[in-house]
Amino acid sequence: MSEDFVGNCISVEVRGGLGFYQGEVRSVNGDKQTLTLTRVIHNGKPLSLQEITINAMDILDLKILSKGPKTNCNSGYDNVPLTQSQDLQQKQSYNQERNETEQNQSQQYHQQYISSNQQQQQPLYSQNCQQTSCNNQQQQQPLHGLGKDEEHEGRRKPRASVGETLAHGPYMVDSSGSSGFQDYHSPYRNYRYGNDMNRTPSKKDRYRRWQDRDETTFGTPIDEDFINTEFDFEKNLALFDKQAVFEEIQSLKPDVVRQADKRSEKKYRCDENVLPAKPKPLSQITLPPSGAGEVLYTTDSGLLVPSVKSSLRSALFSMAYQHGLTSSRQLEMIGRGATDIILTLIGGCHRLKPGNSHQCAVVVVLAGLHLQGASGINTARQLESHGVRTVIVTPNQSAQPPLLVSHELQLYSLTSGSTTTDPNSLPSTVDLIVDARDDHNMESPVRKHSWYTHTSAWASTCRAPVVALDPPSDIPALSPAPLPARLVLCPSLPLAYTPTRGKVYLVNLPIPSQTFRAVNIKYTPPFGAKLVIPLHPCE
Missing domain, CATH: 2.30.30.100 (SH3 type barrels.)
Structure with a gap:
């Protein structure tokens, strides 16, 4: 069956x-x-x-x-x-x-x-x-x-x-x-x-x-109509009264809790700035009105550093010389600060080490026969003590250079560095150029010398960065135009420079406070624990 x-x-x-x-x-x-x-x-x-x-x-x-x-x-x-x-x-x-x-x-x-x-x-x-x-x-x-x-x-x-x-x-x-x-x-x-x-x-x-x-x-x-319908977030959010709900929640709290909530810190909206505002710069240096420059600088810590005119700063250095801070001492401090900046630019400890002696750093110093040129020669001597190969280019003049420049050249001759007057004899590969050709005398004959023109042409064809050592202010504009520099190094107080001149760095000179007061300057050092600090144009 x-x-x-x-x-x-x-x-x-x-x-x-x-x-x-x-x-x-x-x-x-x-x-x-x-x-x-x-x-x-x-x-x-x-x-x-x-x-x-x-x-x-x-x-x-x-x-x-x-x-x-x-x-x-x-x-x-x-x-x-x-x-x-x-x-x-x-x-x-x-x-x-x-x-x-x-x-x-x-x-x-x-x-x-x-x-x-x-x-x-x-x-x-x-x-x-x-x-x-x-x-x-x-x-x-x-x-x-x-x-x-x-x-x-x-x-x-x-x-x-x-x-x-x-x-x-x-x-x-x-x-x-x-x-x-x-x-x-x-x-x-x-x-x-x-x-x-x-x-x-x-x-x-x-x-x-x-x-x-x-x-x-x-x-x-699956409901196909529900899937194909787009959800309206704004309409759904408008149905929720957030403020009313919070008020209802607050009404259920005790009076003590509500008073504590009112004293709490402010709540920010999504479109409000929650970052604190920058602190107002603090001014600790006051200059006489006749000696103030056109530019106001600020440090990384927010301290204001006003620019000075060249005449006021010359009076400050003369007063320091009278108080015992001689020109040779000032040159040593300027050379020390310039050496620290240059060593950082050419690679620092990664470049200057015993295992890297086959590619020695080369620095060319363009030095005039004046105080700024003597600072450049002093910087070259201190760089030689760090194992940097240096070459000094000076103008060819029959006249005897100033005594300060002669002393610096005599000390530099005891090192392994070389001195020349012809820019064409310089090495083809250069790591950095120190420009110390300009002094603060606008009528100086150095700027009209053919040596100045030749060195400017050589530095323009060289791709090495330029460090300007205490150059004059470019307000008003200089003629001929100076070399474009990566940074400008100034001692004690800065001069007024345009932003195109380069980044401004300030070197600390150990000038006593009584010396500042002798030239009517109220001064508080902005350096802190550093020898050289950067300055930024204050907005």
Whole structure:
């Protein structure tokens, strides 16, 4: 009679939350109580398996979609609920029913296992055989060795089909040893692996929970109109009265807390400046009105340093000379500050080290025959003491140079440096140029000498940076135009320079405070712990 169902298209509802299986009946095994389907569709999705085998114990409901062989089974699929929402509701009901059924079976198997221990020799028959009315004598053999794990585990075999593996796990138990009876719900197995919440969940249990969770989260049908509608953030934000909500929250606070909140620091909006404003520059140097220059400078720490006129600074140096700070002492301090700046520009300790002696730094000093030129020669001598190769270029004059310049040239001749008057004999590779050709006398004949023009032309073709050593103010403009310098070095107080002249640095001369007061200057040193500081034009 079972052969009459072969070829029919059926829909089978399976226990354990697995849903529906639809397909064509290939065979029905009455002895093993199994059903084999081909052309299988699981919950509306075709399976890649050619066939699956389902046990009668796992079937909750069975519907015949069409009768007769070679019938198109797709015509009956419309009768099966396959939508996401319906499938979700069905699976939730299946899970609830599965939990109740497994809990009841676990309690029954536990009671049977206890009674079997009391009777000791009483055989325990398979619960599946009693529910499916298996009358075969071979199927009613007792499960000997119920308490022996080795013997029981030795009779475990792989499942015969993929459908059984999905529904019951990867193994079956052969109770007779040879008949191949599939004991899916053995009392011993359910006692050990039943609905026990204290045991570690298997991969199959975790997979089912993940699958139910995903279907609960993503099983709701998608509303296309809702997706295509753009969310209006501004309109939604306008519905929220932030100020009213804060006032309501403040009204619920005690009076003491509300008063403390009012005294708290100001809260800034997103378009307000939360950074503190720059401190107002502090003026610690006051000049007489007749000696103040046109430019006001500021240090990195915010101190104001006014520029002075050349006449006032000359009076300051003359007064310092009278107080004992001679010109030679002043030249040493100016040369020391210039040497520190030049050593930094040519590479510092990375360039001037014993392992780098094969590429010695070369500095050319263009020195006039005056106080500024003597400062340049003093700087060259101090650079020679640091291992820097220097060359001094002086103008060719028959007249005897000033005594201060002669003394500096005599000291420099004791070093390994060289002196020349021809710019064409200078080395082709130069690291830095020190420009000490200009003095503060606007009528000086040095600027009209051909030597001045030749050295300017040579320095313009050389790509080395230029350091101007105490040049005159370029306000008003000088003629001819001076060399563009990277930085300008001034002693004690700066002169007025335009921004195009170069960055201004100030060298500290140890002039006593009484000397400043003697020329009507109120002076507080702005140097701090440094010998040379940068100055910036004050905005």
